[in-house]
Amino acid sequence: MTETAAPERDTAAPVPAGDTTRDQLDAIAAAARRAFAVTVASTAAERAAWIRAAADALDAARDELVPIADEETRLGAVRLTGEVARTTAQLRLFADAILEGSYLEATIDHPDPTTIPPRPDLRRMLRPLGPVAVFGASNFPFAFSVAGGDTASALAAGCPVIVKGHPAHPRLSARTAEIVAGALVAAGAPEGVFAHVTGHETGVALVQHPEVRAVGFTGSLGGGRALFDLAQQRPDPIPFYGELSAVNPVLITPAALEARADELAAGLAGSFTLGAGQFCTNPGVVLVPAGSDFGERVAAALDASSTGPAPMLTEGIAGAFASGIAGLAARDGVDVVAGDPTAQQPGTGEPVVLRTTTAAVIADPGTLLHECFGPSTLLIEYADLADALAAVRAVGGSLTATVHAQPSDELAPIVEVLSEVAGRVLFAGWPTGVAVSWAQQHGGPWPSTTSTHTSVGVSAMRRFLRPIAFQDAPDAALPPELRDGNPLGIPRRIDGMLVLPAGVPGRRPAGG
Template sequence: MTDTAAPARAAAAPATTGDTTREQLDAVAAAARRAFAVTVASSAAERAAWIRAAADALDAARDELVPIADEETHLGTARLTGEVARTTAQLRLFADAILEGSYLEATIDHPDATTIPPRPNLRRMLRPLGPVAVFGASNFPFAFSVAGGDTASALAAGCPVIVKGHPAHPRLSARTAEIVRDALVAAGAPEGIFGHVTGHETGVALVQHPEIRAVGFTGSLAGGRALFDLAQQRPDPIPFYGELSAVNPVLITPAAIEARADELATGLAGSFTLGAGQFCTNPGVVLVPAGSGFGERVAAALAAASAGAVFMLTDGIAGAFASGIARLGAHDGVDVVAGDPAAQQAGTGSPVVLRTTTAAVIADPDTLLHECFGPSTLIVEYTDVADALDAVRAVGGSLTATVHAEPGEELGPVVDVLSEIAGRVLFAGWPTGVAVSWAQQHGGPYPSSTTIHTSVGVTAMRRFLRPIAFQDAPDAALPPELRDGNPLGIPRRVDGVLTLPAAAGTDASTDPGAPGSGSPGSAGAAGAAPAAG
């Protein structure tokens, strides 16, 4: 981390347009509704081509977009260039996933007169909800913003998207939206599939707009909870998928401290100062054995790295960090190990390491376990692992929970507690950094998020889909994904058996959903067990 000596923040250039008016919002929402009539009926191949076109356009515009992003966020060209690559790779992953088809959960149950009650011909899959509102995040101006994971997963699911741009990077948001919109339409997507709006009041109206069917949000607990409440208070409540607040506890066992204390201290220092601590997975609470001197080791690691004041994303974030860390530092049960909580400089954040005990945390969790979004961490000393787990339980919902232990240690009770409060449990690593993959889970119990779903990875699509079942439908009336013979060659569950096509396209002889395949729906085979495909 570079020590900037707290230079003055350059004034951000104004956005290219003013806040979106209600009339403009209505027009954007109406266009999204018209587009949904096309996207809901689109094929996976069509949507994959649209999404890949957007990824290609963003890659081509990287040299234009990164300087704008750096001017507005001060995150640095290296970090931002990598973030563009992450964003476009994420778009392409979703394109691959919708072609593979398992996300649809296509399921077929053939008629069976022997069940109680008798079973009709039932075929079920997931379909898109409709137009989705996405709120861009401040801390990842590409990967969690206009073209980030919420947008990518909603488009992949077949939902038009209206993004409310974040005021921390207004010019970047507007230009990114223009590039994405133009690329989608040029690739054959309908007009209205992607919109961009601005303004605080516009964001409120967007959540309440009758055309919006779901909301994706990454941001503060206070802002997210206010919008969540609005979504639930609508005449027709809609799902609000918010990622809000987390302190992401880390538990280090005595054996791990004994074996590699300096290595762990260096790793922690790098993790909680990464990006000026402005990561939703920042390790904000670290539990260590009492008397281990671990806090001093972390302070030494900070000094060795010359970690100092750096620009934060906005003056508002910097001010909130300064007031939050000062409040923590002034707590009776807390002592300062490194940095000065009361001397944060305007517009920047300086690393701070604090220390307390499990008794203090359990006595006042609302204060000591409150997220300070910035470069700080709280070392919590415990007497034994059971004592540490009591403090972890007080943490409540987090995106991640981490354990550092040595080979051969019994971790069952630790993992049980960490799994209860977090969406992702890490072993021997640090939580900053969220891989985009099929197995990723980025979301945990409240207040880390408002949902059980992930906002990162392939299954993020599930947020913007709803189940629909067809009963005794003629084959021609069914979506291709549910027709006899599996014309799209996608994974399906037929009469309880998961069938995995060997290659793209599957004929009637290998798909149990087809007539004559020996399924319970076939003549002369009532009640017979289907063969696995």
């Protein structure tokens, strides 16, 4: 999805000037561990205040940060200004969520001597794992980077964070980290609760560091898989939450194509070229009825929108796109519908539309369904619904899957298959754009992610929490969340029944 080199170099190699040294990393990790002793005992109100302070500081620094980001990423001031707003809104959402309290899954089972075996008093909740490593992404320098969703969700959960900055925007990463760290400590968070490190070898050492208890990663399939393997090969394996690669299939039914072909063509053209195609939810494969002129309509939509070559994030990403799309276009059974795969200009991406058949895809899915991170899409022509769904299954795991249908279409068999391969199923619109909310799911089966969790939305906290149960504990020894009086007023499940606190706006009173 994004540019992250696989960590295959010798970790004993000389450290480039400016990279974090191993001694520095050890000191940072030790400080994070000391900070965890404070964060694990902190209240939701305290953490919410810390997180809101970081959001306020980023908003205040927007006019300083956006020009740095634009210079390093070429994404444009409008897009980047909006991304700052998304980032700070996300931080504030997590602050609200931890005050609400249901994320803790607080559960109480009172003693029952009639069960077999007899049930003791059991009380269960989630608690933070410990210091977390976060790898910033290249394609969202604010929302998926230093202060992005992984950082926000880990801090909200009560975990100190060590961010490995992305080399695509080093000055922005460093300055953002300074602002966030200063705001957190000024708001009362402990020293060491947040830190920023740099360097390829530092990233390898960070995943392997004994003080790190989990990793959040957004990046390439190769780089993510290498780091995932390192996390699993530790003497004490740790969770690695990687968002890696997705082609996000779209299925257009014959009825939908007949009813609104031009609308769908324009929508697809706008979606796969958005941000030069550098979105993890880019619609990379689109299944359309065989014999249609949909490809030509998409080409016309590109011409009408004057979509031409656009700057890409880095020379490396542009080069990988150029070689990837040229290789895909050269495969047997693949036709070029729009653009020139062999004439990509250095540092930019020109939109390309390719076309093939379900038979070709099913015969060679590893090649034809490989993600080309950039402004391209592959149209796959199908004979009937069974043919289309067989190709969708060949796609494998994706972040999203979309169906464009009409009321007359039978959706059940389509939804069944799309639900197998994707974490989010869309019935209208296009997958680019990920709302930050309680219900959002941004993650899917391998290779889109390495887990079943989400990296966007309130449930992203769940990655950095683990369950703990207390048996026959005296009330004074219990965390406040599990005490009989419910002093924090949070939702809890008691003896199998969900009990909501009374008197809180937007909630039903218990038993109501």
